[in-house]
Amino acid sequence: MTELLDEARRERVRSGWWRTAVIYQVYIRSFADADGDGVGDLPGLRSRLGYLADLGVDALWVTPFYPSPMADFGYDVADYRDVDPTFGTLADAEGLIADAHALGLKVIFDIVPNHTSDRHPWFQEALAAGPGSPARERYIFRDGRGPNGELPPNDWESVFGGPAWTRVADGQWYLHLFASAQPDLNWENPEVRAEFESILRFWLDRGVDGFRIDVAHGMVKAPGLPDVGHTGQTSMLGTQVLPYFDQDGVHEIHRSWRRLLDSYPGERIGVAEAWAPTPERLANYVRPDELHQAFNFHYLSADWDADALREVIDASLATSAMVGAPTTWVLSNHDVKRHVTRYGDGALGLRRARAAALLTLALPGSAYIYQGEELGLPEVLDLPEEVCQDPQRLRGPDAGRDGCRVPMPWSPGEPPYGFSPPGVKRTWLPMPTTWAALSVEAQREDPNSMLSLYRTALRIRRERPELGEGTLTWLDSPSKTLVFARSGGDGEGTLVCTVNLGPEPVELPAYGEPLLASAPVSTDGSTVRIPPDAAAWWTRG
Incomplete structure (x- = not known):
């Protein structure tokens, strides 16, 4: 497959590769299943790297594959230095990096620093150690309010719905901005900071090219943990500064990580998953001494409207230029409804998604592709209730993210369309019976398909200097x-x-x-x- 490493890609990855890179997001559970358990894995991804090289992307970002109870499908990490058996072995992760590099592809791993799993040894130690112990200082434990401490320490709400606090047997409460199985770490604790620098080095030493930093805006909380004063706080995410998100103190952490990344050869990068209320505050994450990129969710959430899109594009370019950073453009990811469906679903949504692809790939900076968008996959809106597993559904029946995480179709026929080995019928989320025509093989030779549009656009983008920075x-x-x-x-x-x-x-x-x-x-x-x-x-x- 090394012949796919063309000179255009070689040139793009030599210097400043991240400033114009097209980065493909692999949701590992749903990309390719090699062992037949119906769940995607690292060997499956390794077997499909040629597809990504042929598609024309520059890098891949892989969602978490670390040991985890899977309360939030890998974003609740129990061990940051290993691979969950569901996804393979540590040797598979190392082999993925080597295989991708042989094809001229960079590799970005997901890191989850805001919280751990409640099964992480640190949290288990904290529960056993009791109030006031050094083990509890690694997390955010507090006494409750009320005569007997029966009320949560403040009014903070979980992103997944309900209070952001859970009470333990000895009466204290611990903070979890997401699921109760995801206790927040205390980033004021030097031991936490040292541990994550060690984790980053563990993977950098194995050749990874960077990290997508989950909840990069959430590691520091306002002093005193003040009340928000409002209910329905999820509606404020990304629009207002909250005492638990986008606090100025996160930037000192990112500056320290930038120094660590810069100490390694090959331009290793940090990408912030950061929700900020304004483009100006988002730009703070990509100042010259901080991270390299930040996801542009303002563009993702813009309506299909010329004035709205132009306003977001202008604001994004202006604010990123102020700090000398590239702008990123993204239409979908594993946390939002697929844009084919957001733009209208059916033929209308598909037309708009095709147009959006050319608009996005023509803009200055770096672009992200979420697996399956190059096939025109829609959101799956009719998943049976009993198979839906996303903890975000606690917000309400329509809040879950399962519909954008349905496995990739690779070949025509019947489900699972080549996602799993022959003979396997059941996948972790069921696949629609109408997806045969959307599969990779069905679209590969069709010059009018969505896949052909993406392949051609990415080839032109590599070849044309106008489509780089500028x-x-x-x-x-x-x-x-x-x-x-x-x-x-x-x-x-x-x-x-x-x-x-x-x-x-x-x-x-x-x-x-x-x-x-x-x-x-x-x-x-x-x-x-x-x-x-x-x-x-x-x-x-």
Whole structure:
């Protein structure tokens, strides 16, 4: 497979690779199952690396595969230096890094520093040690309020719903901003900081190229743990500063991690999963001495509307430029409803998703692809109640994330569509009986498929200097459209991206020769006609 390592990819990974990289998110449980238990694993991922290299991405981010009780599907870690038997062995993780590097792919692992599993040895020790012990100082234990301490220490709410505190047998309460099986660590404790530096070194020494930092905005809590004063706090996430999220103290931690990353060769990176109320506060995470990237959730959550998208794009570019960082663009991930469905589902959602792919991949900076979006996978909205397992469903029946985590279809036929070895019928989440036409093999040779659109767009992105770093210049265009130009860093060549987000066709001036379109466009030489919910790339040289 090494012949897939083309010179364009070699050049992209030599220096500053992360500034323009296209990074593919692998949700490990749902990507490829090698051992036949219906759950994706590291050997399955290793067997499909050629697909990712052929797709044209630069790197892959792998969600947690560490030993875990799976209360939150791996985001409740019991041991940060090993691999859960469900997913393989430590040798498989090391082999994944080596195999990916042989194909010119960088590898980013997920790290979960805000909380551990309640099965982690530290937390078990804390429960046994009792109030006031050094073991409890690694976590956030507090006495309760009320005459007998029967009330939680404050009014904080879990992201998954309900109070963010659980009482233990001796009467104290411990903080968990997520599930009760995910106790929050105390990052004021030097032992916690030293432990995570050791964990990062463990994986960096094995060649990993960086870390996606889960809840990067949550490790530091406001002094005194003050009340929020409001109920329904999940509605405030990403819109307001909360006493437990986006506190200024997190940045000292990230600066220390940046120094550690910089001490290793090969431009190892840190990527913040950070929810911040403004683009300006999000930019703080990617200042020159902090992390390299932060997910741009403001772009992900923007409506399919020209004005809304332009506002988010402008704000994102302006604030990231203030700190000299690249902007990231993401349409879906394992925590949100897939964008095919968010944009309208069915034919409408698919049209918009095709256009959104070309818009996203034409923007300056780095882009993330969530596994299956290159196939046009929709959210699975009709999963039987008895198979839904996401703890976020505690918020309500429609709050779960199971529908975006259904396994990948690889080949036509019947479920599980090549996700598991032959003979296996049952996967950890059931797959729709209508997905045969969406499988990789069904789309691979179809020039009009979503997969072909992504492969072509990523090839052009690698080949065209205009689609690296640089400026974006908006061009005048009618209402409900976006038109912008990207120029090469050497001053040669201009690529123009046109997007019609409206319900009717629009006519635009001809911007050069057509490169790629999400839907058929027509031109008479001086004008072009763009269908509804469509995008096209044009070149002037």
